Amino acid sequence: MPGNKQKHATLVDVARAANVSVATAGRALGNYGYVGAEAKDKILKAAHALNYRKNLAAQSLISGKAKTFGMIVSDIGIEFYSNIIKSVVNYCRGHGYCVLIYDTHESVRIEREALAIFQQHRVDGIIVSPADFRNADHLREFVSSGGRVVQIDRCVPDLESDTVQLDNRRAARECTRKLIAAGHRRIGYIGELSEIRPASLRKFMATSQPVSDARQPFAPSCQRLFGYLDAHREAGIEVCPDLIGRTGQYSDGAACKETGKVLAHAPTALLTADGLMTVGAFRAIRAHGLRIPEDLSFISFDDLDWLQFVDPPVTAFAHPCSRIGEEAARILIKWANRGEDASPLHHEHVRLAGSLIERESIRML
Amino acid sequence: MPGNKQKHATLVDVARAANVSVATAGRALGNYGYVGAEAKDKILKAAHALNYRKNLAAQSLISGKAKTFGMIVSDIGIEFYSNIIKSVVNYCRGHGYCVLIYDTHESVRIEREALAIFQQHRVDGIIVSPADFRNADHLREFVSSGGRVVQIDRCVPDLESDTVQLDNRRAARECTRKLIAAGHRRIGYIGELSEIRPASLRKFMATSQPVSDARQPFAPSCQRLFGYLDAHREAGIEVCPDLIGRTGQYSDGAACKETGKVLAHAPTALLTADGLMTVGAFRAIRAHGLRIPEDLSFISFDDLDWLQFVDPPVTAFAHPCSRIGEEAARILIKWANRGEDASPLHHEHVRLAGSLIERESIRML
DNA sequence: TTGTATGCGTTATCAC
């Protein structure tokens, strides 16, 4: 009778079968230390016959390395994140690493729990797109206890971590320029912008400086608003505050409602801050019976799959999702494989360029 | 100087700080055995102060349980899979389990590698959508070494595992009935169908029995073809073999090409076998300048996000993605938490119903 | 109720 729990051959079993000591078997199978040729051969054969698999838990206990990274995003089902996850997973696989994944639905509580689990697993680093900028003590604690964090897309500004993200300001500027070049002067913008209180929006617009290469201490939707403002400023166009839609929360429903308000102020073009905003805005445009591009030109910030299928296909700014994932994974792997030479722990801040995919949703005025 | 590697407090540290033995500290923090109230209090305080996190590797070494499942899909970026992953991850989190994820891009070699890694991690079970029906010895080996496998969507028929999938035959029958009820007699079908050699398609069509509740030993695209044939048979309509498009490989490019061929035989309606086929078919329809539903009615098997955004919105059959993920996770967790009473290892075969989302892509003839 | 001792499967440190 085979017993209830799985049996796995151990080094001891292999060593016995090959007539050597555990130490020798370990050296042969772990590729360290000296092993004689014929001994190694015997051991490999025995291991294969017994279907031996090294127990990573035991290895982790000794080495302190789990050969595993943790990853936290707000919604695995969102195209943007699932694409990044895919590239992270594949890059890590190629380098012998696993990835544990959690989905927070924007809940800081769940993010905290996920982090605790990761610490129990002794992961070698984490990739995270934080749920809340103002509530990241758990991330700080993780860092201060020696963990390495790579933030993607969203970045808590005062966290000692690496960051990988699109150059949001430049990208939004490029989109806005495109619309301005087509003759548009009343360009709407729909974004979460929860950091900016509605009352201070005008002040905020005035505050935005033409150039700022410093690390941007803002959410992506705000950074992109900067780019939107930049393009207007350089073209000498004054921005009408009514055209800036602030949803306040990150949902397509809110985006739909806010877009409705903006449409009441007669924009000739619309730029969204990301894919979720695009979904909401699209619903509002439909509901208002507006045609693209005859009645309204449109650029989606985030190239959702379906934008190429609607009629006419919609111009969009494509995130470099694969690059984001690969860069994040690369940083962690480099760190995890560092030697004993204590290099001074330098954090990377990768800014990537995306690309504007021109389709047919912009009308020349 | 803080040293190069992360330091984590251990039970020994906590015990010392709380002035108790390791055993007592372990009992308090592991919630097992007897612990005095004030001792427990001291220990909890000390653990908190030291930011103690139990080392799951050590626990796994003893218990043989990793509190982790493995999951293998062919493409994380596909909406269908990312939705399932999301529900698996969330369900598992609620029950104290982690999920390791791999993406095979349909490569059996990678699937094999992933499985080996999972064995090294001593995962408590795996969820897999196999890359190849005819090449699953690695899965069999996993099972015979005591591992538990839940197959989703695609199922290797002779593998001792649980299965969770849509009732494909019934679902496709429902879609086809809908088209027939609308008056359509020439309904095209686009699927991978790689199991069926083109030469034997006619024979295959004749072979299909009206009723077969047995576990279907075929790929989803074939099972769905059965449903398509069922609906025709019960309506007394003869199927024209030219209307059945077999892509032979799983790619949207192949689907586009094959759809082109089918369109040449003047179907009035089209049913796809899944989301990837839908994408390819849609491109072909565009390329042929056909309008939906005026020139061609359309049902997508798989309710992709964008189908509600195109004009007109497309009728689609929605997979119960969340349910699939939850059922799969439920089965594994139930098994992982089983007691010592060796229940006789019964495999579940869950068949779920999806739902036809009616939109505006079907024209009444 | 608490403490002591032993083992899980590896790797590392020594002698041989």
Added chain:
DNA sequence: GTGATAACGCATACAA
């Protein structure tokens, strides 16, 4: 080159 043996951090049987 190879083989004992002691860790790693936790859980468990058993003694106190």
